[in-house]
Amino acid sequence: MNAASAKPVERQLPTEEARELLTLTRELVARELQPRAAEDEAAGRFPRDVFATLGEAGLLSLPYPEQFGGGDQPYEVYLQVLEELAAGWLAVGLGVSVHTLSCHALAGFGTDEQRAAWLPGMLSGAQLGAYCLSEPQAGSDAASLRTRAESTADGYVIRGTKAWITHGGKADFYSAIVRTGEDGPRGISCLLVPGDAANLSAAPPEHKMGMNSSPTAQLHFDGVEVDRERLIGELGQGFQIALAALDSGRLGIAACAIGVAQAALDLAVEYAGTRKQFGRPIADFQGLSFMLADMATQIEAGRALYLSAARRKDAGLAFSKQAAMAKLFCTDTAMKVTTDAVQVLGGYGYTQDFPAERYMREAKVLQIVEGTNQIQRLVIGRHLTRV
Known part of the structure; x- marks a missing residue:
């Protein structure tokens, strides 16, 4: 027995396009998520293929501008799609939320050149993102983070450990909040780090009481080099x-x-x-x-x-x-x-x-x-x- 046969939630959506989007979401949930959620959770399998399917359907880019490959949908619509996905399989719904969060820095604070270069690929569905803020000793007190990016002639070298990273070790890019200056919030910046960067590695996934299909892992930055153009926003604007x-x-x-x-x-x-x-x-x-x-x-x-x-x-x-x-x-x-x-x-x-x-x-x-x-x-x- 499951909730698949339940009457769909009645929703007030602003446009016909939004209503069609929700219908598509429900069809994908019934076909791609619900039939496999329990088995994959029990086995701890990460459903990367599902995210690719959602990306092809345009569901990984909903609240972002159409000019960069986004769905150009209001948050009111995006969140209701997210609710439907989470009802079918939380690991997927939460994963879409994390991916959307990981695109936020570039979309909101990047230059026009940065957005044109990277955002279309991030929103296409071919890539999956992760957001790196927490550390082993810096959770709610994010201003005390220690992962440091030292300035070099060409960019930055990052050293430190991030913790509790959803999609850690699986993501194609990471929006990393790191220290580039003095202690406190003013010394923090944001860097966009490729998932395949040299000297970047993931620890084994955490053993959790739930969400077994959603990998959560520490990330180790052991001298990860990134170009200066991957600084998102101004230096010191990361917090x-x-x-x-x-x-x-x-x-x-x-x-x-x-x-x-x-x-x-x-x-x-x-x-x-x-x-x-x-x-x-x-x-x-x-x-x-x-x-x-x-x-x-x-x-x-x-x-x-x-x-x-x-x-x-x-x-x-x-x-x-x-x-x-x-x-x-x-x-x-x-x-x-x-x-x-x-x-x-x-x-x-x-x-x-x-x-x-x-x-x-x-x-x-x-x-x-x-x-x-x-x-x-x-x-x-x-x-x-x-x-």
């Missing part, structure tokens, strides 16, 4: 670039979280409608129907929250506070809803014969990545008390 990317990336995580929660709810509703006890479906019992009602309400609220933040971004308004709120609420919702889905299925929810336990394990990481939910509360609180 600003990183924060701007994270605001957008948090909306991607929020959408993925609602996708997982929706899949868990669909599974729980289907099971509750077919499982009988005392001569009737368990969905008829008030205690369980109230639980389903709460799950559905939380999902609708989370979806409305991330879409509201996306519309602010599309309108050119500040959305950092709203992105933190969306990431916080949606990922907490995913954890609650997936836990409740396991409860609805009872003993079956605790077995690997049903995807409920996988949804629950996957939901947990969403409360951690792109800034823990404790950090989101800190961000929101600072916005509220700022004078």
Whole structure:
């Protein structure tokens, strides 16, 4: 039993093109993602071929300009596509979010020449990206990162270790936030590093409780040389670039979280409608129907929250506070809803014969990545008390 037979979520999309895009996404999810997700997760297989398929369909480039090969879609549309992908297979939905995040620095801060040279290849689907900010001793405190890029006559030589890198060792390019100057945020810059650069290596993937098809690994920069033209933005602008990317990336995580929660709810509703006890479906019992009602309400609220933040971004308004709120609420919702889905299925929810336990394990990481939910509360609180 899975959520594939559930009634599709009704969506309000701004254009006919967006509606066709969502239809295409749902077809790809049903054909390419859902049939293999459980088996590949169990085996820990990275679905690189799926990303190539999504790229060919234009789903790896949605929020970026058409002139560089992007889909030129508003974030409001991109996030709903992301939600559908995550509902089918979180490793893929999150992977698309990470790829989009990894393109953000070049698209938003690169020169016209840099964008023309590299962005079309990054958006074509032939390449897959990764975002390198965290380090073994610098997670939420990103300003304390130590990976250093020393200036040379021709460019930079990078030495250090990045940690918790989604697609680490698999990506074709890395947007790396590194130290080029003094301690603190003003000494940080952004470099676009080719995935096949000499002296760049990945550690074995981390052994995680979920998301086994999405490789997460440390990256070792042991004297990696990059040309000076691969500096994105101004020298010392890297911290600003990183924060701007994270605001957008948090909306991607929020959408993925609602996708997982929706899949868990669909599974729980289907099971509750077919499982009988005392001569009737368990969905008829008030205690369980109230639980389903709460799950559905939380999902609708989370979806409305991330879409509201996306519309602010599309309108050119500040959305950092709203992105933190969306990431916080949606990922907490995913954890609650997936836990409740396991409860609805009872003993079956605790077995690997049903995807409920996988949804629950996957939901947990969403409360951690792109800034823990404790950090989101800190961000929101600072916005509220700022004078």
